[in-house]
Amino acid sequence: MPAYVALLRAVNVGGTGALPMAELKAICEGLGFTDVTTYIQSGNVVFRSDEPKASVQKRLETALAERMGASPGVMLRSRKELDAAAGGSPFPHAKPSFLLVYFLPEPPPKDALDKLVAPDGEEVSIAGREIYVHYPNGSGRSKLKLPALKVGTSRNLNTTIKLAEMAAALEDGEG
Secondary structure, X not given: OXXXXXXXXXXXXXXXXXXXXXXXXXXHHHXXXXXXXXXXXXXXXXXXXXXXXXHHHHHHHHHXXXXXXXXXXXXXXXXXXXXXXXXXXXXXXXXXXXEEEEEOOOOOOOOHHHHOEOOOOOEEEEEOOEEEEEOOOOOOOOOOXXXXXXXXXXXXXXXXXXXXXXXXXXXXXXX
């Protein structure tokens, strides 16, 4: 049975979008997803479902919208897609905690990097529906501006790798 990873946007960040991970797990189980596990308090959930990916996405977004008043934004990835994101870093020299993978609902426009402002030496690369950003001084005080990032959600490379490992364990029968 396929494993999926749902990365929720704007959940449990700065006190807005509060959704306890136990409640997120319960929502997923209520939708009939199996082997549901959450990871850290930022809207990450790994589960299995036999449903087509588009159906999983729509049902989860609808359930979250009912609970929260609006969908927080769900970036759904299959195990293989998350494996590719975790292993596809174009910045091998970057510390994993200083490299954010932005997961987008659709590939960004071809001219997305034309609007990039990276005053602190940030490096940016696009790969499909992901944008990798290396923040050499950390992301906390960065003045990076890239409008294409606003529709997505980010996870550092460590978290992305861990979620990929969790999805692989589920699919490979270790979960």
